[in-house]
Structure formats: C-alpha cells, structure tokens
Amino acid sequence: MVSRKNLRWKIDEVKTSLGTFKGLEISVGRLYVEDWEEPMGPTPFPSITDLRDWDRKLLSRYRPFYMPFCDLCCLCTFGKCDLTGNKRGACGIDMATQQSRIVLLAACIGVSAHAGHARHLLEHLKEYYGEDTPLDVAMNTDLEAPNTRLVCGVRPRTIGDLEDVLDYVETQIVHLVSSCHTGQEGDNIDFESKVFHAGMLDHVAMEVADIVQIASLDLPKGDPEAPMTQIGFGTIDKSKPVIMVIGHNVLPSVDIIDYLMERNLFGEVEVGGLCCTAIDMTRYNNKMAKIIGPISWQMRFIRSGIPDLIVVDEQCIRVDVVQQAQKIGAPVIATNEKSCLGLPDRTHADPKEIVEELAEGKVPGVLILDPKKVGEVAVEAVLRIAPKRRGFKTLTREEVQEAAKRCRGCLECVRACPNTLPIQEAVKAASQGDFSKLAALYDLCVGCARCEHACPEGFPIISFMNRAAEEKIADERFNIRVGRGAVQDVEIREVGRSIVLGEIPGILALVGCANYPRGGVEVARLAEEFLKRRYIVVATGCAAMSIAMVKNEEGETLYERYPGIFDAGGLLNIGSCVSNSHISGAAIKIASIFAKRPLRANYEEIADYIYNRVGAVGVAWGAMSQKAASIAAGFWRLGVPVIVGPHGSKYRRMLLGRKEREEDWYVYDARTGRRVYVGPVPEHLFYAAETLEEAMVMVAKLCMRPNDTSKGRAIKLTHYIDLHKRYYGTLPEDLPLYVRRESDIPFTMRSEILKVLKAAGWEEGKIETPDPTLLERLIRRRA
Amino acid sequence: MSARLEPWQRAEIPGPKKALVISKPGVVSAIVRRAKRVLLIVGSKAMEVKTEDGDLIDSAIRLGRTGKVQVAVTGHLIGEFIRRGFKGAYTIPLFNLGDRLRDPEWEGLDGKGPYDLVLLLGFPYYYEWLLLSGLKHFAPHLRTISLGRFYQPHASWSFPNTLPEEWRGYLSKIIEDLEVSG
Ligand code: SF4
Ligand code: SF4
Ligand code: SF4
Numbered sequence: 023m024v025s026r027k028n029l030r031w032k033i034d035e036v037k038t039s040l041g042t043f044k045g046l047e048i049s050v051g052r053l054y055v056e057d058w059e060e061p062m063g064p065t066p067f068p069s070i071t072d073l074r075d076w077d078r079k080l081l082s083r084y085r086p087f088y089m090p091f092c093d094l095c096c097l098c099t100f101g102k103c104d105l106t107g108n109k110r111g112a113c114g115i116d117m118a119t120q121q122s123r124i125v126l127l128a129a130c131i132g133v134s135a136h137a138g139h140a141r142h143l144l145e146h147l148k149e150y151y152g153e154d155t156p157l158d159v160a161m162n163t164d165l166e167a168p169n170t171r172l173v174c175g176v177r178p179r180t181i182g183d184l185e186d187v188l189d190y191v192e193t194q195i196v197h198l199v200s201s202c203h204t205g206q207e208g209d210n211i212d213f214e215s216k217v218f219h220a221g222m223l224d225h226v227a228m229e230v231a232d233i234v235q236i237a238s239l240d241l242p243k244g245d246p247e248a249p250m251t252q253i254g255f256g257t258i259d260k261s262k263p264v265i266m267v268i269g270h271n272v273l274p275s276v277d278i279i280d281y282l283m284e285r286n287l288f289g290e291v292e293v294g295g296l297c298c299t300a301i302d303m304t305r306y307n308n309k310m311a312k313i314i315g316p317i318s319w320q321m322r323f324i325r326s327g328i329p330d331l332i333v334v335d336e337q338c339i340r341v342d343v344v345q346q347a348q349k350i351g352a353p354v355i356a357t358n359e360k361s362c363l364g365l366p367d368r369t370h371a372d373p374k375e376i377v378e379e380l381a382e383g384k385v386p387g388v389l390i391l392d393p394k395k396v397g398e399v400a401v402e403a404v405l406r407i408a409p410k411r412r413g414f415k416t417l418t419r420e421e422v423q424e425a426a427k428r429c430r431g432c433l434e435c436v437r438a439c440p441n442t443l444p445i446q447e448a449v450k451a452a453s454q455g456d457f458s459k460l461a462a463l464y465d466l467c468v469g470c471a472r473c474e475h476a477c478p479e480g481f482p483i484i485s486f487m488n489r490a491a492e493e494k495i496a497d498e499r500f501n502i503r504v505g506r507g508a509v510q511d512v513e514i515r516e517v518g519r520s521i522v523l524g525e526i527p528g529i530l531a532l533v534g535c536a537n538y539p540r541g542g543v544e545v546a547r548l549a550e551e552f553l554k555r556r557y558i559v560v561a562t563g564c565a566a567m568s569i570a571m572v573k574n575e576e577g578e579t580l581y582e583r584y585p586g587i588f589d590a591g592g593l594l595n596i597g598s599c600v601s602n603s604h605i606s607g608a609a610i611k612i613a614s615i616f617a618k619r620p621l622r623a624n625y626e627e628i629a630d631y632i633y634n635r636v637g638a639v640g641v642a643w644g645a646m647s648q649k650a651a652s653i654a655a656g657f658w659r660l661g662v663p664v665i666v667g668p669h670g671s672k673y674r675r676m677l678l679g680r681k682e683r684e685e686d687w688y689v690y691d692a693r694t695g696r697r698v699y700v701g702p703v704p705e706h707l708f709y710a711a712e713t714l715e716e717a718m719v720m721v722a723k724l725c726m727r728p729n730d731t732s733k734g735r736a737i738k739l740t741h742y743i744d745l746h747k748r749y750y751g752t753l754p755e756d757l758p759l760y761v762r763r764e765s766d767i768p769f770t771m772r773s774e775i776l777k778v779l780k781a782a783g784w785e786e787g788k789i790e791t792p793d794p795t796l797l798e799r800l801i802r803r804r805a
Numbered sequence: 806m807s808a809r810l811e812p813w814q815r816a817e818i819p820g821p822k823k824a825l826v827i828s829k830p831g832v833v834s835a836i837v838r839r840a841k842r843v844l845l846i847v848g849s850k851a852m853e854v855k856t857e858d859g860d861l862i863d864s865a866i867r868l869g870r871t872g873k874v875q876v877a878v879t880g881h882l883i884g885e886f887i888r889r890g891f892k893g894a895y896t897i898p899l900f901n902l903g904d905r906l907r908d909p910e911w912e913g914l915d916g917k918g919p920y921d922l923v924l925l926l927g928f929p930y931y932y933e934w935l936l937l938s939g940l941k942h943f944a945p946h947l948r949t950i951s952l953g954r955f956y957q958p959h960a961s962w963s964f965p966n967t968l969p970e971e972w973r974g975y976l977s978k979i980i981e982d983l984e985v986s987g
Contacts, residue, residue, distance in 0.1 A: 087904040089939035093820025106822040106942065117942050437815050442930060476815070539929070671900065671935050678904045712849045712899055712932060715881035720898075750896060751884030 058177040063624030066175030067190050070197050070219050076626045077215035077659065079796050080633075083686050084677035084707040086214055088121040091674050095120050098204040113204045122213035123202050125651070125675050129220035130199050132652025135337050136224055136600060137191050138360060139271055140231035142336075144184060146273055146393065147238040153182025159233045160244030162512035165615060168607040169229040172614075173222060175623030181237055184230045191223045191230075221655025222625070228653070229603035236507050239276060241305040241597075246513075246586040248506040248595070251308040253570050254498035255323065257294075258312060263408030264292045264328050265400055266352075268320060268343070269335035270599060272302035274357040277397030278333065279307050291404060294329075296320050297338055298563055298598035305505045305597060313502065315571070316536035316564035317646075318469040324350060325485045326495070327416045330408040331380070332387075333400050336360050337599075338535070338647060344386050351411055353380045353403070354387030357396050365389040373398050381406035419457065422486050426453035428479050435483060438476035440669065441466060441539060445473050445483060452486065460490035465541045468644075502570035503581040505562075505597025509608040511615055513588040517558070518616025522635045524734015526590045527741055528725030529558045531605045531662075532565040534642030534650045537669045542568030544667075544714045545643050549580055549593065551718055555741050556590040557725075562602050564644065566595045602653050606660055609636050625659075626797060633661020634689065634794040637725035637738065639704075640664040641717060645673070654708065663704045663724045665717050670710045677707035681759055689728060691792030695801040698790040700728035701759045715749035722746075723754075728794035732765040740768040743775075758782045762789040813955030813966055814930050822941065824956070824963040830975040833950060834982035836962070837873055840922035840948075842913065845869065846902065847894075848928030849880030854954075855969075857977045861927045864976055866891040871983040874924065877902060877914060899928070903936045907944040923949045925960070933957060952976065 065072045094102045095111050103111030110116050115123070147155070157178055159166045167178055170187050178184050198216050201207045207216070235241060242248040258264055267275045275295065282291055294314040295303050303311040314323050317338050323329065324343070327350045334343055336358040344363050347354045356363045368376045368388040373395055379385050380403040390396045417425075426449045435445040443466055448459035464487045473483045488495065520526040530552045532545055545568040549559050561569055570579045584593035588608065596604050613631040614621040621628065632638070640657050642650050645666045651673055654664040658677065666673070680686060681702035688697045703726040711717035722742040730738060739760060746754045758779055761767055763786050767775050795801070810826060812818060827833055837843055845868055851861035858864045862885055869876040869891060876894040878886055883896035895914040905911045906923065913920055923940070925933055933951065937959035940949055951957035954972040956965050964972065 085904075087900060087907065087939060088943065089900075089903070089935040090942055091935075091938070093822055093942075104821050106820065107945070434815075437813060440814075440931070442814075668929055668932050671932060674935065676900050676904070678901055680905065706901075709898070710900055712929070713880040716849075716879075716898060719881070749881040749884065751887050752896075755896075 058622065060620060060622040062175050063620055063622045065625050066623035068173065068625065070194060070201070070216055073219065073222070073625055073659070074215050076629060077218045078211065080658065080661070080707065081211050081214050081677070084679050086118070086122065086210065087676045087678055088118055089671065089674050090117060090121055091672065100204070114208065118210040119208060119213060121675055122210040122217070123207070125673065126198065126213050126217050126220065127202050128648040128673070129217045129652040129655050130195060130202070131648035132650070133191070133220045133224040133227055134195055135649050136231060136652070137188065137195060137227040139336060139600065140227045140234065141188055142271060142358070143231050143234050143273065144181065144188060147234055148181060151181070151238045153180060155181045155238055157181060157183070157233055157237050158243070159236045160508040160510055162510040163244060163508065165511055165611055167229055167233055168610040168614065168621070169225045169603050172610050172621055172623070172625055172628055173226050181234050184234060187226060188230055191227050194219065194223050217655050218659040221652050221657070222659045224652040225603045225606045225656040228600040229607065231600040232507070232597065232603055235272065235302065239306055241302070242504060242506050244508045244510045245506050246588070246594070248504040248586060249308045250501045250581065251304040251311070251313065251504050253313040253315065253500045253502045253567055255314060255319065255326070255495045256498040258292050258314065258328060260328055262290065262292045263330050263404040264294060265331050265333060265404050266294055266296065266314070266323060266329035267299050267303065267333045267335070268296040268339045270298040270337040271335040271358060272299055272306065273393040274333055274335055274396040275299055275303040275311070276306050277393045278400050279303065279310050281397035281401050282310060285401070287401065291401060296323065299335055301505050301563065301566065301598040308504050313567060316542065316567045318467070318536040321346065321469045321471050321484050322488055325416070325482065325488055327414050330411050331355070331400060331404040333357060333396065334361060334363070337649065348386050351383070351414060353383070353385070353407065355396055355400055356387060356389045357391065357393065359391055362389050363387070367391070369395065373402065377402045377406065417482070417485050417489055419489055422452055422489050423455055425481060426450070426486070429453060429481070430478065432478060434476040434478060435473035438472040440468065440470060440472065440537070443467060449481065449483070449486065452490065457490035460487050461494060463487055464491035464494060465543065468537055498571070500570045500573065500579050501582055502567065502579065503586050503595045505566070505595050505601055506586060507597055507601065508604040509588045509594070509611065511611065514608065514611045514615045517589050518612045520590070521612060521637065522616065522729060524637060524727065524730035524738055527555065527557050527637065527738050528721070529560065529636070529638040530721055531638065531640040532559065532561040532569065532643070533563060533602055533605070533640055533653065534565055534644060535646035536564040536568065536644045537646035537667070538644040539668050540714070543572055545569055546572035546580065547714065548641060548643065548718060552721065553580065553584050553591055553593055558588060558590060558592055560594045560596050560605055560608070562596045562605070563599045565642070569593070599649060599653070606656060606662070609638055609660060609662060612636050627800065629660045630795050630797050630800070633796070635727050635729040636662070637727050637730070638662050639721050639724045641721060642670065643667040643717070645670045658707050663707050663709065665720055665724070666710050667717070668710060668712050676709060678709065679705045679707070681705050681756060689792060689794040689796055690798060690801055691790070692795045692800050692802055693793045694803060696792070698792045699788065700792065700794060701762070701789040703727055703760070719745045719749055726760060728792070732763065735760070735762065735766040736768045739766065740771070743768065743771060753778055758784040759789070762791055763787060810956060810965055812934070812958050817931065817934050817958070819938065819958045823958045824951070824960040827950070827962050827964050830978035831982065832962070833952070833979045834986070836948070836950065837922065837924070837983060838986055842918055842920045843874040843922045843924065844877055844913070844920045845874040845924045845926065846877045846879065846899070847882065847926050848899065848933065849882055850929060851882060851927030852885065854927060855973070857973050862886060862889060864980060865926060867980050868983065869893055871980070873983050875914060899932065899936055903939045906940060906947060909946045919946070921947065923947055924952050925949065926952045928953070930955060934959060952979070
C-alpha cells in the first residue's frame with residue numbers, strides 16, 4: 023500500500039548523461055510493506071466528520087451539562103460579548119456552543135502537546151537510531167500499535183512508518199482548531215463531536231510517542247516484572263550534586279544518564295525527576311534515575327534548595343522556574359523549543375563555554391535544543407556548581423516563627439488557595455512555635471504557590487511548610503514499579519473472556535495529574551480498595567506515583583504487595599502520560615484479539631464493542647491539564663467512562679446520563695435486530711465526584727455493561743452494593759435498574775434485595791440481555 | 806459595601822450577572838415561603854461547618870423538618886443524615902442534580918413536580934460556584950439561594966462574605982422563621 027503522503031517534484035528540465043528530459047515529474051511516497059491481510063475497514067484516517075454519527079449516538083445518551091467559567095466570550099474584537107440569559111454574541115454563538123468551543127480548544131491544546139512531543143521524539147530518535155528501527159514494543163505481542171491500526175488502518179513496522187501517522191494527526195488538529203474560529207461551527211453537539219475527534223487523535227499521538235521511545239530506547243516491553251525503583255523526596259542523596267529534571271520529554275534526561283555512564287560517573291551525581299520525565303527516565307534506567315514525586319512536588323523540591331541544577335523539557339513545568347531557581351542559586355537548562363523561558367540560545371555554543379557561564383552564574387540559565395549537548399553540559403556544570411552551593415541554607419524554624427509573627431490574619435492566602443486550606447491558622451500557630459498545623463498542610467497542598475503571591479507579607483509559605491514537615495520529607499522513600507508499557511497480546515487472550523463476561527468486575531485506570539482535593543493518599547486508597555476486590559488496576563503518570571507514596575504497617579507500597587500482571591488483582595504501572603495509549607490500546611485489543619472483531623480502520627465497531635462489553639472506567643482524580651482533557655475525550659469516543667475529582671468540574675462540562683429516561687437506554691440485539699431496553703449502563707461518560715467515597719461507589723457502578731452475564735452482573739452488583747452500603751449507609755435506590763433477572767442478584771444478599779425490588783415494582787426480564795450494539799449495520803438477522 | 810461583594814475565592818469573578826445580596830435573613834424566609842417547591846441541597850463539607858445547632862447537617866435536618874423544603878444530599882453524606890435520625894433526605898450527586906434541574910419538565914426527586922427554588926449549603930466553594938453557573942445559564946426557570954457564609958456570584962441571591970458568628974445567627978434566624986410559619 024502506498025502511504026497517503028506523496029512527495030512530488032516537478033522538474034521543468036533535467037540534463038543527465040542519458041540526455042535531456044523535459045517536464046519530468048517524480049513522485050516519491052513512503053511505502054509500507056503491505057503485509058496486513060485484513061481488508062481495509064470503513065474509516066481509514068477519518069476526517070473530522072467521519073465518526074460524527076457515532077459521536078451523536080453517545081451524545082444523545084450523555085447530554086452535555088455546561089457550567090460556564092465566565093459569562094462572556096472575548097475571543098474576537100466584536101467582544102466581549104455577554105452570553106447570559108440566552109443572549110447570543112455578535113457572531114451568533116450561544117452559551118452552550120461557546121462552552122463546547124472552549125472544551126474543544128482545551129482538547130486541541132492537549133492533543134497538540136502530545137503530537138508535538140511525539141514529533142520531537144520521532145525526529146530525534148530517527149536521527150539517532152535510524153528510521154528503520156523496528157517497532158518491537160511489547161513481548162508476546164503482534165498488535166504493536168492498536169490505536170494507530172484502528173484509526174489509520176495502517177500497520178507500522180518501523181519508527182519511520184509512524185511519520186505518516188503523525189502527519190495525519192497534525193493535519194486533523196489544524197481542522198479542529200480552525201473550527202473554533204469566529205463564525206465556524208455553530209452547534210454545541212458538533213463541537214462535542216470534534217472534542218471526541220481530538221481525543222481519538224490524542225491516543226494515536228500518545229501511542230506514536232510511546233512506541234517510538236520504547237522501541238528506540240529499549241524501555242520495558244510490557245513486562246509485568248518490570249523492576250522497582252525509588253520515589254520520594256527522601257531518596258535523593260543531598261551530599262551529591264543533584265540534577266533535577268522536570269517535564270514529559272525524556273530525551274535530555276536520557277542523554278544526562280548516558281553521559282554519566284560514559285564518564286563512569288555512576289553514583290557520583292543524583293538525577294531526580296518530576297512528573298512524566300521521571301517515570302520515563304526510570305523506564306530507561308531504574309538504577310541511576312529517581313522519581314522525586316508528582317508534579318505538585320515541583321515547587322517544594324526547588325524550595326528545599328536541594329537541586330544544584332534544573333533541567334526542564336516540556337509540559338506542566340512551572341513557567342516561572344527560572345525565577346524560582348534563582349532564589350536557590352541553581353541555574354536552569356531549557357531544552358525544548360516549546361519552552362524557551364526567555365533564556366539565551368546556546369545550542370550551537372561550545373559546551374565548555376556554556377558550563378563556564380552556568381558555573382560562574384553569568385546567566386540564570388540557557389536554552390540548549392540538542393539533547394546530547396544537554397547531557398554533557400548538565401553533568402559538567404552540576405559538578406562545578408554543587409561544591410559552590412554547599413553552604414546554601416533554607417529557612418530555619420526560628421526564622422519561620424519570627425516571620426510568622428508578622429501575619430496580618432488577612433486570609434488572602436486562604437482565599438487564593440484552590441483547596442481553601444487553613445493556611446492563616448497554620449501560620450498563626452507557627453508564630454507561637456507550633457509547627458504541626460503547617461506540617462499537616464504539606465499533605466494536602468498541591469504546591470501551586472497561589473497563597474504566596476496573595477500574601478501581602480510575601481511569605482514563602484511553601485518553604486514554611488517544607489521546614490515544618492522536614493521529618494516527613496526525610497522519610498519520603500517508597501518503592502514503585504517502573505512503567506511497564508503495553509499490555510501484552512497474550513495477557514489479553516487470557517483475561518479477555520472474564521472481562522467481557524463481567525467475571526473480572528472491571529478495569530480501573532488511575533490516570534492524570536496531581537491537582538488533588540485532599541492529597542495523593544486518596545488515589546492510593548482508591549487503588550487499594552479495588553485491588554482488594556480483584557479489579558485490574560492500571561495507572562499512569564502522577565497517579566501511578568501517588569499510589570506508590572503510601573506504605574502499610576510493614577512498610578510496603580501497593581506495588582510491592584500486588585503483582586504487575588494484567589489480571590484480577592494486578593496493579594500495573596503502565597508508564598507516563600503518553601502510555602495512556604496502552605490503556606485504550608488494551609481495550610481495543612480485547613475487541614480485536616479476544617473477540618476477533620475486525621480492527622483495521624474500523625473505529626465505530628470496536629468502540630461499540632468496548633462500550634457495550636468492556637467494564638473499564640478511568641479515574642483522573644487530580645486532572646488538571648488540557649492533556650488530561652484530550653486523554654479523557656479519547657476514552658469517551660471509545661465508550662469508556664471517566665470520573666474526575668472535584669477540581670475536574672472546572673473542565674466546565676459533564677457528559678451525564680439520565681438513568682430514569684428509559685428511552686435513552688435501548689440498544690439493538692445484533693442477533694435479531696430488535697431494539698431492547700438494557701438499563702442505564704454505563705450511566706455516565708464524564709462525571710465529577712465530590713468525595714472519594716462517592717467516586718468509589720461510582721467506579722463500581724460504571725463498570726456494568728449490557729453484555730454482563732448473570733454471574734458477572736452479580737459480581738459487579740456485589741461490589742456496587744457493598745461500597746454503597748459502606749459509604750452511604752444504605753442499599754442503592756437504583757437497584758431495580760441494574761438487576762435484570764433474579765439470577766443477577768448476589769447470592770448472599772438475595773432476600774434483602776428481592777424485598778427492595780418487589781417494593782419498587784421490579785419485573786424480571788424487563789431489562790434484557792441481548793447481543794448489544796448501537797450500530798444498525800451490525801445486526802445479523804432482522805426480526 | 807462593594808468590597809464585600811467580591812467572590813470568596815478571589816479569582817472566581819463571573820461576569821455581568823451577579824447575585825443579589827441578602828441584606829437580612831428575613832429576605833430568605835420570605836422567598837422560601839412564597840416559593841411553591843423548594844429543594845435544599847447539602848454538600849460534602851456540611852460536617853466541617855459549625856452552626857448554632859451543631860453543624861450544618863443538624864441545621865439542614867431542622868430545615869427539612871419545617872416541611873417547607875425537600876432535602877437532597879450530595880457526596881456520600883446521606884449516611885450521616887440517617888445516623889442522626891433523619892430519613893427524609895434524598896441522595897444524588899450534585900451535577901446529576903444540576904443536569905435534572907435544568908430540565909423544566911423534571912418532576913423532582915419525589916416525582917411530585919418541578920422545583921422553583923433551590924437552596925445550597927455546605928459545598929467546596931468552587932464546586933457550588935460551578936453548579937450555580939450551570940443553573941444560572943441553563944435553568945432560567947429556577948431561582949437559587951446560596952445559604953453559605955461566602956458570596957456566590959452565580960446564585961440569584963447570596964450572603965456577602967460574612968463573619969462566622971454573624972452568619973450563624975442569620976442561619977438560625979431563617980430556620981426559626983420557617984419553623985414558625987411551618
Ligand atoms: S467570537 Fe463571537 S461571542 Fe466571542 S467575542 Fe467574538 S463575536 Fe463575541
Ligand atoms: S501552595 Fe498549597 S497552600 Fe498554597 S495556595 Fe497552593 S495548595 Fe494552597
Ligand atoms: S496572606 Fe499572609 S499575612 Fe495574610 S493571613 Fe495569610 S499568611 Fe497571614
């Protein structure tokens with residue numbers, strides 16, 4: 023098959039030894055080795071409208087509920103336009119459409135971040151390793167790129183083959199962003215469909231990014247036994263020079279590690295990472311690299327004064343990192359064109375000169391766009407900077423106490439804090455020598471520093487907390503399993519059946535950022551609750567880290583207590599943000615490998631399969647970024663519901679089902695073509711929970727699917743009822759919507775539940791158990 | 806006065822349409838008395854907020870017992886209402902409730918007809934803020950009162966940012982008024 027992108031040169035005249043040719047046209051296209059026998063499905067490289075019908079099916083069940091952040095639109099010079107009270111803007115847009123437009127913009131930023139990241143990795147790794155590097159990405163696996171194959175209909179063999187895939191993603195992003203221009207799309211549901219498109223593209227972009235780095239850098243290949251590594255503030259040996267890396271793009275960190283290895287400096291320098299760069303760095307080398315913590319540890323680690331040098335790459339870095347680093351006398355190396363931070367570009371300078379500039383403090387930092395040079399400069403510079411910084415002191419307790427006496431009690435800090443933490447109270451207590459309240463804040467704080475900017479006294483409140491919590495910080499030492507990458511084909515074959523029949527009660531994906539309402543410990547609680555119940559728990563990014571940062575009485579983290587296999591009761595650290603594509607990939611593989619549904623460019627059917635059969639739920643408890651928005655959108659289009667924590671409500675749009683509207687919950691029985699009622703499963707597609715306990719109950723509920731067997735439904739109901747009783751103190755009132763027949767009732771709860779059902783007028787068999795599908799074309803025989 | 810009309814979380818500025826300020830508790834009881842169907846929504850922070858009755862759950866239960874409001878509880882708080890002997894509350898997640906409240910045809914938690922007034926208590930500030938925004942824009946048939954201590958600009962009526970003791974007094978006064986008028 024010839025790829026879609028052909029390069030054409032038209033040459034008017036060319037002279038060669040064979041003679042002169044006029045009007046010659048040369049056409050060069052990247053050629054795939056076309057050995058994928060599966061026939062092409064209906065939607066290869068889908069345009070922004072090709073899956074609109076599918077999206078509308080989902081969006082007619084899960085109608086968007088908008089909660090605008092602003093009454094206005096200010097996107098063009100007609101504005102600001104007041105959109106309150108059903109008014110339309112000068113361009114004719116109404117509030118619902120405007121909100122969906124903002125959601126699309128966020129999703130476009132998200133997918134662009136991953137596509138840009140993927141492009142950067144691809145270009146560099148092609149240069150280092152060659153475009154023919156084979157896509158050997160997971161052991162016991164033929165289906166190396168399920169998202170790419172499903173969406174694009176191509177089977178990539180080498181990293182070079184992924185170029186066309188990225189070209190496609192990039193082109194689509196242009197169309198999506200363009201539709202946000204004034205006077206383009208005018209319907210909120212059409213905008214929402216485009217949001218789904220952005221999400222689908224995002225999973226392709228993430229997949230490209232991750233499989234390129236797995237194949238080239240030899241990261242773990244779907245290994246359930248991936249090694250353990252260390253995480254936490256306390257794992258960093260402060261007596262050594264410390265390089266802190268922040269972001270998501272692992273290339274500069276890889277070159278730092280390689281340089282240390284080449285120079286035999288193993289063990290001489292500490293390399294500690296924040297956010298996904300840290301995860302990916304430990305996938306590359308679990309011995310040399312350490313994870314400091316999730317993104318919210320960024321400010322507190324800088325303030326600790328421990329880093330001697332900070333290297334930032336891209337995404338979710340604090341953009342005032344240079345100013346913050348200057349406070350501790352540590353220079354910054356920016357390494358990515360998307361984040362130059364105003365620093366002088368020294369990409370082409372002599373490394374020795376740059377080291378000199380940094381070591382002598384002549385510049386606050388430099389921009390170096392060549393990862394290899396970053397490796398050398400960072401290591402050589404830190405070796406010179408660290409001895410000079412030895413004497414660096416952070417605030418003492420006495421200094422904190424003295425400063426705290428100046429607190430005006432104005433509460434500006436509390437009014438700025440996203441979690442309304444009792445900062446003023448804690449500062450007051452510290453002024454009297456009681457540091458326990460400040461120390462308690464440490465666990466709940468997301469490290470945003472808004473309180474500091476609000477404080478009229480200019481208190482460095484994060485530094486106050488650091489000092490107060492110093493013992494806790496020193497003890498912050500945990501084990502985490504390194505990101506394993508994809509779920510193997512073989513694992514899917516073994517558990518596919520139990521998942522689809524509902525006998526494994528569900529797959530819980532804990533993903534996303536660290537904007538937690540009450541600390542990362544809640545994510546660990548969530549993981550433990552469902553591991554004990556023998557769900558499969560997969561995790562990525564900051565959530566994967568937070569799970570590791572809690573120990574039991576024996577001092578073990580969940581990664582030490584649960585195996586890393588894709589099976590009931592397994593806890594899998596899949597990897598970084600871009601590894602989320604392996605979670606969607608696993609769902610796709612269940613449809614393709616276990617159920618043998620055609621995969622190639624067959625998005626609708628695969629999504630329909632997943633939606634009706636695979637009891638998977640994503641929870642992004644601390645979702646913060648635009649990337650989290652596009653990642654979630656990719657799950658929605660595949661029919662996987664996503665729950666966010668309370669701050670996730672600020673995505674300002676929920677996709678909620680109305681369980682009591684019977685007409686919303688009909689499907690086709692593919693066997694007969696009859697339209698049958700299956701009950702509200704899954705009830706929501708995008709849902710914000712106010713409390714962790716509410717989220718737990720909702721996870722159990724959203725794992726139910728029309729295809730559950732009675733045994734499977736009974737297992738799922740057991741967990742739903744049990745959690746509901748535990749946290750709400752009652753039986754769920756909506757049980758009559760989920761019990762289809764008596765055999766669905768968990769055995770041990772039979773009489774209690776039957777009584778409730780009878781009282782509610784429940785009839786056996788009203789909710790049916792068809793071969794469920796939303797797609798008319800999948801009906802095999804008409805009734 | 807104008808300084809007190811700022812949102813509690815400084816950045817949560819909405820736009821041109823802002824809540825009317827409740828100048829005295831009698832305003833609330835009068836609006837409630839005049840309304841046909843009132844829903845009181847109680848949020849997950851209710852146990853953390855002290856009132857003259859104990860905490861916000863105790864106050865909500867008293868309000869529920871006036872018979873003038875139906876009580877809906879969000880988060881996982883319903884268990885606490887039951888433990889304290891109040892069985893008349895419904896449990897429903899906040900945004901699911903918002904999603905239904907915007908539907909003028911929705912028959913309410915008891916199926917007895919649409920609400921025309923919603924009261925809110927006990928939420929994380931931004932969480933209530935967003936729900937009220939959703940209702941302000943998409944449920945024009947509804948009026949909303951934020952009964953919390955902080956100014957909620959998206960409500961139809963809200964207290965300004967108020968000192969704790971003062972606010973506790975207001976809340977008690979509202980409950981007493983409604984108890985008297987039944
Ligand atoms: S894009 Fe439309 S609503 Fe927004 S400012 Fe321009 S005219 Fe007004
Ligand atoms: S840094 Fe922590 S305490 Fe300060 S505003 Fe942010 S979350 Fe609140
Ligand atoms: S903002 Fe500063 S001065 Fe005001 S209460 Fe908070 S810590 Fe004290």
